[in-house]
Amino acid sequence: MKKRILVITTTYPRWKNDTDPPFVFELCKRLTDDFEIHVLTPCYPGSVENEVMDGVKVRRFRYFLRKYEKLAGSIGILPTLNNNKLYYFVIPFFLFFSLVSLFKAIRDVKPDLIHAHWTIPLGIFAAFAKTITHVPYVVTAHGADVFGLRGAFWTFMRRYVMRNASAVTAVSNALKDSLKMCHSLSDVKVVPMGVDSSLFASSSRITNQENRSDPTPTHRILYIGRLTEKKGVIYLIRAMRKIVEQKQNITLSIVGSGELENLLRDEVKKLSLSQYVNFCGAVTNHELPSLYAQHEMFVAPSIKAKGGDTEGFGLTLVEANMGGCLVIASQVGGIVDIIENGETGLLVREKDPADIAEKVIYAMDNPDEAKRIASKGQEMAKARFDWFVISQRYASILHDACN
Template identity: 25%
Template sequence: MKIALVSEHASPLAAAGSVDSGGQNIYVANVARQLARKGHQVDVLTRCDRSLLPLVSRLDGARVINVPAGPKRQVPKEQLLPYMEGFARFVVEFSRQEPLHYDVVHANFFMSGLVGLRLKETLSIPLVTTFHALGRVRRLHQGVNDGFPDERFDIEDRLVRDSDSVIAECPQDAADLISLYQADAARIDLVPCGFDHDEFHPVDKRAARAELGWPKDRFIALQLGRMVPRKGVDTVVRAVGLCNRTLGEEVDLYVVGGNSDEANEIATPEIGRLRAIARECGVTDHVNFLGRRARSLLRLYYNAADVFVTTPWYEPFGITPLEAMACSTPVIGADVGGIRYSVAHGETGLLVPPKDPLAVAHGLVMLKRDPPRVQRMGAAGLARAKEMFTWESVADTLSGIYARVAKIDVAANAGPHAHNGAHDVRLAAGGASA
């Protein structure tokens, strides 16, 4: 098949970890890479956000089309909607000039969905949509701090109604689509995110700590991801304060992420807020902000940690817990969204309420006092990640969905994981609301 992946603000070429570069960038890059490995022709259509980018870049067998739409610089995603008309016009004309027409368009995020709808309407190309985050859920949690315009809700309603398939990344995502958007469960396919075993796998903890210069005999928790308030890093900092100042157990925290390679409060204001919380809790000597790190190095950080902690207020899926599990590191995660799906409570880690530092602290103390349990959870997490959450299986499943909506017979090439997820969604949605 010839497949168009539209991802207006999240380029697969961007460095993950900054404010508007995270899970969606990783998702699009890995889906494109795996689909190309399976022999499909893949174009990723993303907004050109740098002045020197060529129209066409290459990514492991796929093409990245850097679409001219708006200024050729970084623009916060909350301000991109006015440029989507120009983006859509360019993509339609680009598609018409291609020698082979696209068989399917897969829109990622609601603004990409507008482009997908234009391709569907003008060129009769079937549309698959992954929202990655739902506007009504975001508004519920962020309130007046949600910078997206209210038009987002009508656009999402239209996409839910007119897409040939809507991808839910976890059972909670499916339940939200049904309850908040009146989605037809028969047109929802459940497809999670994944990890690449070549990129994330276990290595010796002592060797990883030695390479990073970390102390070999400390109990270390890792937090890794975008430095924005909704990720709940303040909860982890306060939990470390409780461990060290109240519960009588020394725990160190290393925080990876930000808009620069150094932990710069000007480049990343959230780091300044978190440092103030660490001072307030009396644990500045136990909380280490490292700044952004290249993806090629992240495996070392996951493996060097005793436990990975992620406590967002809400999370449409969350790729970092999978990466930690793939490195045999147990996860303490907020009991929300995709984390509730990926982390098996008591088996691969612990689920805790969001915004609850004491629950996180009790989890950290319990794991510090029970090293054999840490080992068992790490091994179970690796097994679960390999069984349920690989990018190869994600691409297999998506290939089957693309073929179904495009009415193309590719049964002979469908991998063992390919399936129609509608039945899974009905079961999952029922379980989520029970």
């Protein structure tokens, strides 16, 4: 009989073809061969409370008036709070019903193990539930739960969570180092989230750069992600101003949504970049491979935000690598686990539009070198970050924790 795993997470597809990051779902569905997987996640307007998605049993808990159940989902909890302070009034209800729903799920599912994604708040609830129900748990740190929540209180809570966990995983070495520095943990396993490499066929790439008959082909830059402070998109827009002063045959596609969208649109207008920058909005996850295939470069200008939050890993960089793009990214957080400068991508200083512009222009002027780096990045991503590899590592950790 398969062991039963109860996965608790605040990020999960709300419906089919959602625009929210699907990495927890992608992991869960790949674990169903080894485990009976149940997921507990918050409701969101338009989502159903109980369903089965690719063999994963999903239950969503209510925590407020339905139209205001937007604390989790879309742009994420911390950005939602920063964007609308009124949601702080929702937090007590969210936390209370999260905990109540967890105990109900434990009663109904009778899991052998809980897998809590994010140390705070769900790791805290898993640790508390263990003291009452004796159900062991594994906790995974993703980034904002470590980088974005600092201070003595949060350090104490993370220490409590991790000391009582059967296993602790982090999605990057930067997270592991931060956790070990704060908590002196000797056994934090670095296991990132993955990407399905089969979706990114190298033969599907479409770029005008390959059209040698065009003396001035249009170069295409892509950004995909939430439009939040830590993503640093405003620095990419400012870099575009410097780029077009030298190269006019270039465009930037910004894919995603978030609380800074209006500010970024205003910046584009202020810098007279409307003919070069296109806001595409959020797209469904199954549309992403074709977007990568249509662009030569992917730029991730991430920064360390005011509260300390930064990239825990950077899964879109892996997708871009698998899609054959040349990846240009800031040297912050977990990004350095993916990009080796000059080998699998190009690293830039954070908050430095001039450095971004310099690297983009270098790639435009040296297409053979750019193609070499992109090809090596693609090989690396498929070897290290394919879901088959990643899911096997998680399955091993969960099996050990169950036993």
